[in-house]
Amino acid sequence: MSNKPFANLTFDEKLDRLALVAVRVGLNLQEGQEVVVTASLDHIPFIRKVVAEAYKAGAYAVTVLYQDDVAALARYQNAPDAAFDYTPKWLADGIADAFRSNAARLGITGANPALLKDQDPSKISRANVAASKAMKPAMELVTRHAINWSILAGATPAWAKLVFPDLPENEAVARLWDAIFSASRITGDDPVADWKQHGENIMKRVALLNDKRYHALHFRGPGTDLVVGLADDHLWAGGGGVCGNGIFCNANIPTEECFTTPHKDRVNGTVTASKPLSHQGTLIENISVRFENGKIVEAHATAGEEALKKLIAVDDGASRLGEVALVPHSSPIAQSGLLFWNTLFDENAASHIALGQAYATCIKDGETMDEATLNSKGANSSLIHVDWMIGSGKMDVHGVFADGTEEPLMRLGEWV
Amino acid sequence: MSNKPFANLTFDEKLDRLALVAVRVGLNLQEGQEVVVTASLDHIPFIRKVVAEAYKAGAYAVTVLYQDDVAALARYQNAPDAAFDYTPKWLADGIADAFRSNAARLGITGANPALLKDQDPSKISRANVAASKAMKPAMELVTRHAINWSILAGATPAWAKLVFPDLPENEAVARLWDAIFSASRITGDDPVADWKQHGENIMKRVALLNDKRYHALHFRGPGTDLVVGLADDHLWAGGGGVCGNGIFCNANIPTEECFTTPHKDRVNGTVTASKPLSHQGTLIENISVRFENGKIVEAHATAGEEALKKLIAVDDGASRLGEVALVPHSSPIAQSGLLFWNTLFDENAASHIALGQAYATCIKDGETMDEATLNSKGANSSLIHVDWMIGSGKMDVHGVFADGTEEPLMRLGEWV
Numbered sequence: 001m002s003n004k005p006f007a008n009l010t011f012d013e014k015l016d017r018l019a020l021v022a023v024r025v026g027l028n029l030q031e032g033q034e035v036v037v038t039a040s041l042d043h044i045p046f047i048r049k050v051v052a053e054a055y056k057a058g059a060y061a062v063t064v065l066y067q068d069d070v071a072a073l074a075r076y077q078n079a080p081d082a083a084f085d086y087t088p089k090w091l092a093d094g095i096a097d098a099f100r101s102n103a104a105r106l107g108i109t110g111a112n113p114a115l116l117k118d119q120d121p122s123k124i125s126r127a128n129v130a131a132s133k134a135m136k137p138a139m140e141l142v143t144r145h146a147i148n149w150s151i152l153a154g155a156t157p158a159w160a161k162l163v164f165p166d167l168p169e170n171e172a173v174a175r176l177w178d179a180i181f182s183a184s185r186i187t188g189d190d191p192v193a194d195w196k197q198h199g200e201n202i203m204k205r206v207a208l209l210n211d212k213r214y215h216a217l218h219f220r221g222p223g224t225d226l227v228v229g230l231a232d233d234h235l236w237a238g239g240g241g242v243c244g245n246g247i248f249c250n251a252n253i254p255t256e257e258c259f260t261t262p263h264k265d266r267v268n269g270t271v272t273a274s275k276p277l278s279h280q281g282t283l284i285e286n287i288s289v290r291f292e293n294g295k296i297v298e299a300h301a302t303a304g305e306e307a308l309k310k311l312i313a314v315d316d317g318a319s320r321l322g323e324v325a326l327v328p329h330s331s332p333i334a335q336s337g338l339l340f341w342n343t344l345f346d347e348n349a350a351s352h353i354a355l356g357q358a359y360a361t362c363i364k365d366g367e368t369m370d371e372a373t374l375n376s377k378g379a380n381s382s383l384i385h386v387d388w389m390i391g392s393g394k395m396d397v398h399g400v401f402a403d404g405t406e407e408p409l410m411r412l413g414e415w416v
Numbered sequence: 417m418s419n420k421p422f423a424n425l426t427f428d429e430k431l432d433r434l435a436l437v438a439v440r441v442g443l444n445l446q447e448g449q450e451v452v453v454t455a456s457l458d459h460i461p462f463i464r465k466v467v468a469e470a471y472k473a474g475a476y477a478v479t480v481l482y483q484d485d486v487a488a489l490a491r492y493q494n495a496p497d498a499a500f501d502y503t504p505k506w507l508a509d510g511i512a513d514a515f516r517s518n519a520a521r522l523g524i525t526g527a528n529p530a531l532l533k534d535q536d537p538s539k540i541s542r543a544n545v546a547a548s549k550a551m552k553p554a555m556e557l558v559t560r561h562a563i564n565w566s567i568l569a570g571a572t573p574a575w576a577k578l579v580f581p582d583l584p585e586n587e588a589v590a591r592l593w594d595a596i597f598s599a600s601r602i603t604g605d606d607p608v609a610d611w612k613q614h615g616e617n618i619m620k621r622v623a624l625l626n627d628k629r630y631h632a633l634h635f636r637g638p639g640t641d642l643v644v645g646l647a648d649d650h651l652w653a654g655g656g657g658v659c660g661n662g663i664f665c666n667a668n669i670p671t672e673e674c675f676t677t678p679h680k681d682r683v684n685g686t687v688t689a690s691k692p693l694s695h696q697g698t699l700i701e702n703i704s705v706r707f708e709n710g711k712i713v714e715a716h717a718t719a720g721e722e723a724l725k726k727l728i729a730v731d732d733g734a735s736r737l738g739e740v741a742l743v744p745h746s747s748p749i750a751q752s753g754l755l756f757w758n759t760l761f762d763e764n765a766a767s768h769i770a771l772g773q774a775y776a777t778c779i780k781d782g783e784t785m786d787e788a789t790l791n792s793k794g795a796n797s798s799l800i801h802v803d804w805m806i807g808s809g810k811m812d813v814h815g816v817f818a819d820g821t822e823e824p825l826m827r828l829g830e831w832v
């Protein structure tokens with residue numbers, strides 16, 4: 001790694017540094033591991049750096065599965081209707097096999113968030129259900145942190161255009177890369193050390209929250225008055241962690257959140273999104289929903305409402321919460337003032353909730369429990385897991401104890 | 417398809433036409449099939465056309481597995497030594513699963529034929545053995561024609577540079593695409609009809625050869641005096657054919673050869689290659705070998721001799737023949753005068769033999785036989801199948817009957 005100040009590095013050297021952080025900090029890849037990478041065809045120059053870095057770290061094999069927005073769109077435009085209930089199970093099963101034999105997983109996000117905006121929402125929903133079902137065995141190994149994995153972002157023209165609509169494409173892409181570099185905390189002189197320090201800070205906050213044993217969180221802000229019950233034996237998590245294979249990894253780059261498992265039957269009140277949501281190529285704006293005993297009973301959006309309604313109808317768990325997360329408004333991503341239209345970034349700019357599947361790792365001994373036991377603690381099950389931003393500089397959060405008393409936790413978006 | 421004469425088409429329209437021939441003639445893809453495509457990152461614009469065409473033909477899913485020369489090289493330059501005995505078995509098994517559930521296979525060749533020329537031949541050989549072992553179940557389904565498959569070529573800068581070393585890159589790539597279009601027989605007004613006619617012509621020649629029941633072929637030319645015994649119950653094949661799943665496909669585009677299974681123990685004499693061979697990134701030039709009772713007992717090459725020797729030492733079958741093929745010197749590919757450094761083209765420009773695995777389909781009822789039964793007929797088994805050009809305008813071929821009498825079959829490279 002170069003010792004030059006980040007600002008003096010060439011773009012190529014900056015990409016090198018992000019590749020290094022992906023492999024050494026994100027995956028913490030060990031000699032003899034294999035890696036399965038998913039990325040966009042727009043990421044080729046960056047992926048080539050990742051591949052070289054992975055082999056330097058001792059990878060035995062790096063398999064890159066390139067996704068192509070153009071090909072994905074061609075399917076919606078040309079394939080027969082029955083195709084949308086079909087998905088290549090052999091590939092999903094193969095990836096699960098890879099994880100079972102200790103392959104690490106690296107995902108590079110950046111696909112066009114609005115790719116499918118003109119496509120039939122029912123086809124999109126059917127295709128997502130088919131893909132989620134096929135990928136369930138693989139994704140369970142990921143959500144249970146059986147293996148080390150990491151997800152980070154690479155700029156693409158379509159994404160950059162959405163974040164910087166007024167700039168010419170080249171400039172927009174360059175600005176988005178800069179935003180990714182900053183948010184991913186690679187702009188210091190020693191990003192590996194910076195990540196270590198950042199992880200320790202989050203871990204301290206997580207320990208504090210775990211000591212509290214709150215029964216619920218109470219969110220109050222514009223359009224929001226929501227009580228989110230927390231699951232029995234819930235655990236707060238955040239930053240990096242040790243996976244089932246014994247390897248410490250940073251699963252999200254960037255990561256700013258402390259998150260835990262809500263109780264699937266104890267969420268009540270109204271909540272209004274503080275940012276729009278891009279879900280599988282559709283933009284959903286100004287979401288507002290009402291919960292009763294854990295379940296959404298009313299849902300509105302000023303754009304993409306049909307997609308939202310299809311999403312929460314996927315299965316019973318899709319209309320219940322699987323995650324609640326606290327992020328201070330002073331997070332560098334929030335301070336950038338950018339709307340990324342990408343969950344990895346936007347969820348680390350604001351407190352959020354997620355519809356769908358809960359993380360077993362956020363229940364005490366959850367990794368060893370079967371689904372029914374997890375459900376009995378209040379942890380939700382679903383084919384989906386969709387994060388959704390509710391926090392802002394105007395949000396207050398109280399911790400609620402089992403006896404109903406409350407104490408302030410965040411005031412105007414900042415830790416008290 | 418446009419009705420304009422081929423020469424008046426834009427490059428983009430020419431690619432459209434090759435994509436159409438790949439899907440409709442090569443695969444003859446059926447509604448509801450899935451397709452697994454392998455291609456180089458240099459083929460993205462062409463692959464996008466193939467994907468759209470496949471969905472138009474009714475594909476339920478098209479999975480493109482992109483290969484990257486740069487990533488492949490990065491492995492040789494950076495990976496630990498033990499990596500070269502390792503291969504992602506989950507992917508190979510997944511592909512075999514796909515074929516078992518009736519997925520079609522489309523391969524686009526064009527990777528840099530000289531990519532690995534400076535790499536350690538022993539690492540290359542170990543990596544190839546590991547990959548071949550993992551891919552054996554999938555490749556068996558392909559060589560037995562259980563499913564419809566096709567392999568064709570797309571130009572890449574590295575390949576074009578090798579075929580046209582004196583031209584600037586852009587021009588070389590354009591010239592190579594033109595050569596691919598001509599060789600692939602898509603330059604007529606109706607390439608689908610042209611392929612039908614071409615297939616019928618080859619079928620007539622195949623029927624003629626099958627009627628002869630030759631016991632052996634005798635090749636005589638500069639540096640060559642070789643008797644290739646033919647397997648018991650051998651069948652000649654060529655052009656397209658009906659696969660195990662009932663679909664007629666053209667497995668090779670282009671294809672000009674009539675080929676059959678030699679007897680693994682009845683090959684004797686000396687043979688000198690008429691063209692260099694590019695094997696897994698290494699160029700092997702001026703090959704000359706001597707066979708005794710089917711097995712190579714002496715092997716020389718002026719370049720790449722070590723790679724050649726490693727290749728024939730992979731297993732017992734690697735030093736024996738699995739295919740013999742006749743191609744007239746008047747084939748359009750031979751007449752182009754180009755050396756393609758790519759087996760798909762060069763093997764259709766000259767009579768050839770192949771080391772290694774025989775095609776079960778070239779033995780009567782071979783698809784239903786186990787390996788031991790196939791071996792007892794003289795059909796060879798090996799992890800490898802490497803074609804190798806021996807024909808030219810100076811080659812005479814005689815058909816040898818069981819009683820030892822001979823009749824002329826090709827004279828100076830042309831059918832008698």
Ligand SMILES: [Zn+2]
Nearest residue numbers: 257259325347
């Ligand atoms: Zn979260």
Ligand SMILES: [Zn+2]
Nearest residue numbers: 323354386387
């Ligand atoms: Zn989440």
Ligand SMILES: [Zn+2]
Nearest residue numbers: 673675741763
């Ligand atoms: Zn052949």
Ligand SMILES: [Zn+2]
Nearest residue numbers: 739770802803
């Ligand atoms: Zn062959």
